[in-house]
Amino acid sequence: MLSAINSDIPNKNTIFILNQVFGWVYFIAWSISFYPQCYTNFKRKSIIGLNLDFLTLNITGFFCYSVFNISIFLIYRNQKDHPVEINDIVFSIHAFFLTVFTGIQALIYERGTQKISRINNVILICIALTLGSGVVSLIAKWLSFIHFLYLFSYVKLFVTLIKYIPQAYLNYKRKSTVGWNIWGIILDSTGGIFSFAQMVLLSCSGSKSMSNLNFLSKNSGAVVLNSHTYPACVKEMFISNPVKLMLAAISLSFDIIFYIQHYILYRENNVANNFYQDIRGNITRRELGVNVRDTSHSSQINILDNKNTDAEENSGVK
Known part of the structure; x- marks a missing residue:
């Protein structure tokens, strides 16, 4: 298998095309994944079945993710150590506005006695204090601007790690997923798979993003691997964009849980x-x-x- 990887080095144009296809497929899948829930809420005139803790954490997470992506792209776009693709930016902004729209639905539609839990309020306060301390540290020059921006990405990673738990628990308590649109999960898992595939492609081609393909060898018009070993590809994938990798892995793990709840339990x-x-x-x-x-x-x-x-x-x- 290793010899096949080393001997069949892909053409740079092929990598470029595959990267664009993978990137836009996961962008479209993840972007569309927000609409089924909005439609379900509108059709039922109710958000009963949609956990409010999940919703508020989602809004917070995508706000931080948007700040991170926009800032990195505008300020550090020419530095290969901070890769952010244009579809990452469009996705995060689009996701933020759609989660806010869902939040507005929660305010005007029937929600029964559902409310934001105390522990979720504590988490939101801790996130606000963390970002606030980051601003103070930045002003006091205790923290560099790039590290301050990565603080937003870590908040997004933390939110993604915990945000699905309240929804899965609500489904467990109700013994039902009615009100929680499964098509959002199907599209979410589709996006996660293609996002992971894009990271594998770029890492094993020796590039952290498409903007860095110019840094690769142009001998014979081929992309030369930085290290002709499979472990090097895996290592590159983990260090190039750990937040994006973890987002895909966590989302896919919880998607499996929701599949089991909806289709089996x-x-x-x-x-x-x-x-x-x-x-x-x-x-x-x-x-x-x-x-x-x-x-x-x-x-x-x-x-x-x-x-x-x-x-x-x-x-x-x-």
């Missing part, structure tokens, strides 16, 4: 609750596809009324 509950919500929402018989006057369905509704009342009491949702 709570699959029957999701079908039952969707049926229950359609009946209670006065959906027409044609739209529902069943005879709502059927006594069997009436008994099912009564059963679901009892089950959902218990579930809502246990989850703090009414």
